[in-house]
Amino acid sequence: MEVQNDIKHIAFIMDGNGRWAKKRMMPREYGHNFGAKKFREVASYCYDIGVPYVTFYAFSTENWKRPVSEVNAIMKLFMEYLDEAQKSRDKDVGIAFLGEKMRFSEEMRSKMKFLENATSACHKKLCIAINYGGRAEIVDAVNKLFSEGKTEITEEDITNNIYSGICPPPDMIIRTGGEMRLSNFLMWQSAYSELFFTDTLWPDLRKSEIDDIIEQFGKRKRRFGGV
Numbered sequence: 001m002e003v004q005n006d007i008k009h010i011a012f013i014m015d016g017n018g019r020w021a022k023k024r025m026m027p028r029e030y031g032h033n034f035g036a037k038k039f040r041e042v043a044s045y046c047y048d049i050g051v052p053y054v055t056f057y058a059f060s061t062e063n064w065k066r067p068v069s070e071v072n073a074i075m076k077l078f079m080e081y082l083d084e085a086q087k088s089r090d091k092d093v094g095i096a097f098l099g100e101k102m103r104f105s106e107e108m109r110s111k112m113k114f115l116e117n118a119t120s121a122c123h124k125k126l127c128i129a130i131n132y133g134g135r136a137e138i139v140d141a142v143n144k145l146f147s148e149g150k151t152e153i154t155e156e157d158i159t160n161n162i163y164s165g166i167c168p169p170p171d172m173i174i175r176t177g178g179e180m181r182l183s184n185f186l187m188w189q190s191a192y193s194e195l196f197f198t199d200t201l202w203p204d205l206r207k208s209e210i211d212d213i214i215e216q217f218g219k220r221k222r223r224f225g226g227v
């Protein structure tokens, strides 16, 4: 399908892996495995249809509260992805990690940094939010500006200092898994994003449903506060 709406950025909240696994009487980790496969499929589909910026909410600052075995399984999936992305780098896709990186192992941090640096000149962008919190992102930006001696802060200052400064704000945010909230995702950037919620569990999301959502997006009138 051709994107008719000049969509530059789609962000996804990947929810429902655990329930997907439970329905199959499998451990939650099984759902995350399929979720990670779906993440690859959806990212590459977005580029195929001409959307240059894609963001995924992969791990929130709250997700550390999950059982250690589940957290470890998700970290293993990140590491596998980092190794894979390093080996088979898509020359055209720049990867950026949004979030507070200090919480991760040194090995993981250095892999993230290497990938970010190696792909920084690419035109398309893949943003992965890990250990991410939208409020913390704004607070961090403000503190950084204070530390640079700013005493008066503009919207533009914050836009330029949040983790995702490299990306335009998302035109649309799609959340799978049936919940209708943003859960501290892209609090600053979502001010004018169109929001879409589907009951489909993340591992079940199909390309045809993304097409349908894009069609609905085309029918919405975005006024950005105007008339």
Ligand code: FPP
Pocket: 014, 015, 016, 017, 018, 019, 020, 028, 032, 035, 036, 039, 056, 057, 058, 059, 060, 063, 074, 077, 078, 081, 128, 177
């Ligand atoms: C939400 O579903 C999902 C997560 C907190 C983890 C998402 C992680 C992945 C899909 C792996 C990503 C991997 C890479 C390489 C980026 P949930 O567990 O909250 O589902 P539930 O609401 O059904 O319990």
